[in-house]
Amino acid sequence: MIPDEAVSEGFRAQFGVLPELLAHAPGRVNLIGDHTDYNGGFVLPVAIEREIRIAARIRGDRVIRLYSGNFSSEVTIEVDRPKIAQGRERWGNYPMGIVAEFEARGVRVPGMEACLVGDVPGGAGLSSSAALEIAMAVLLNEASGAKLSRRELALLGQAAEHGPYVGVQCGIMDQYISAMAREGSALLIDCHTLDARQVPISPAACGILIINSNKRRGLVTSEYNQRRREAEEGLRLLKELSGGSYPSLRFVPADDYARHAEALPEVIRRRVRHVLTENALVLEFAEAIESGDMERAGSRMYASHVSLRDDYETSCEELDFVVECCKKLPAVYGCRITGGGFGGCAVALVRPGEEPAIEALLTSEYARRFGVEPGFIRTRAAGCAAVQRI
């Protein structure tokens, strides 16, 4: 976690005065339920103890000067004349998208100076972009007096990601958990109704261990958007074949799928099967956690990995290897790829206190196989984004 003083000091060093607003928003790790959110299904993420923090001061005009301590780069957003940032300033497109979405909702965004710093690893599947979007969203919500609800802020963050500045057709999970997480709990989110139920994850029952493959994710946007199109094609074909009127793949009854699966093109069939399998696994996993049955919960994580590996094809050799190694370790209840995929991280639930031994073992096995060491993040289920005036 980054202390408030560090970001305030960064602001002062950059702008020569003290900030008046401090905002922060967490990254997330998804315990189970990937590529289900944009199919109207279930997800079960937790916010992690890694976040983006922003210190800011309002100006009298409509210019936003944003300095990123991580990139050592400054972006200027002219609220009345926004333009897409290029090159080293590309990170500025996320806040720019948020500004544009507030304005599109009729909220007048004030100018400001802002300094941000984060410790969510970028490009690792831990939602550094959603953390940046939601940190910016809670900040502008306060600075403008817009008083949008947390749910509206999550939807606004998703819209920013869909829009011209970013262009990823993401689901709602990442922005939702960053805006609405509850400390000590995962959230079982129904991405159709946008209702959520807290599923307490006690550190006494299990540790949450994130294993970073350190494999740079390539082609994420194009592969991700393609998966989304394939799932939508599956829905369209199944409706046509069955005459059903399901609002999303989540509502396709198992019988309908079984009856018409053969008529679907092979790739589409596997994409649809993943969504149906994964939604069932999320609900079983949540029940298992709630009844304290860690072995059963873990088995659902392994099953989810297989579905993402074989049917949705979002895994990679490195993460398959991590999951296979974990399967051999009795101290690991379950492990799976997490998030959008195509590289990035796996998440494991482990016996409390066993993290050091598990990390040592995985490090040596992984390094022997791939010549690089994996990274690790131990986390508890963290709380949601917040903003304060100082």
Ligand code: GLA
């Ligand atoms: C990315 C997206 C989410 C979700 C996951 C996969 O993180 O932003 O909406 O689709 O991938 O579960």
